[in-house]
Amino acid sequence: MNTVLAVKRLRLIHVVLTAVIFITLLISAGCTRSNDKPPKLDTPLPKVHSGTYESEDARFTFKGDGKTVLVELSDRYLDVLKNPPNDSEYLYTFTWYDFGEYRYDAATNIRLYHVETKTSIDFSLYDTATYDRISISFPLPDKAPQVLIRVSD
Numbered sequence: 001m002n003t004v005l006a007v008k009r010l011r012l013i014h015v016v017l018t019a020v021i022f023i024t025l026l027i028s029a030g031c032t033r034s035n036d037k038p039p040k041l042d043t044p045l046p047k048v049h050s051g052t053y054e055s056e057d058a059r060f061t062f063k064g065d066g067k068t069v070l071v072e073l074s075d076r077y078l079d080v081l082k083n084p085p086n087d088s089e090y091l092y093t094f095t096w097y098d099f100g101e102y103r104y105d106a107a108t109n110i111r112l113y114h115v116e117t118k119t120s121i122d123f124s125l126y127d128t129a130t131y132d133r134i135s136i137s138f139p140l141p142d143k144a145p146q147v148l149i150r151v152s153d
Contacts, residue, residue: 038096053148104129
């Protein structure tokens with residue numbers, strides 16, 4: 001009888017130790033530091049956007065300073081975005097997810113910031129931005145992205 005009891009205790013200890021080891025491995029795997037960061041590009045920096053870019057629902061006029069853009073949005077866009085300032089200058093930056101400012105030819109987002117009202121608008125980039133073309137996701141389901149095409153200096 002003592003042998004049966006001893007075997008049961010050993011099995012219980014084995015199960016408990018296995019569970020503790022498994023949980024420890026899960027916790028340590030979940031707590032590792034992410035290596036996710038923007039890609040390193042070895043190409044020259046692209047030139048700064050300047051001039052007017054138009055799409056069906058938006059017009060962006062970049063000042064050429066790498067910081068300022070005049071934003072004009074259609075009524076449909078204004079409604080969806082809860083009426084941000086329109087026909088106004090915004091500061092802009094291209095970003096790589098939430099890792100901060102990044103060059104536009106590898107960025108995932110464009111952030112617009114209206115200084116006077118502290119309004120911020122974040123657009124996901126649909127495709128890789130180029131000097132002549134910026135595709136931003138339209139914030140409505142089943143709506144094609146807005147492709148801003150450079151139309152003038």
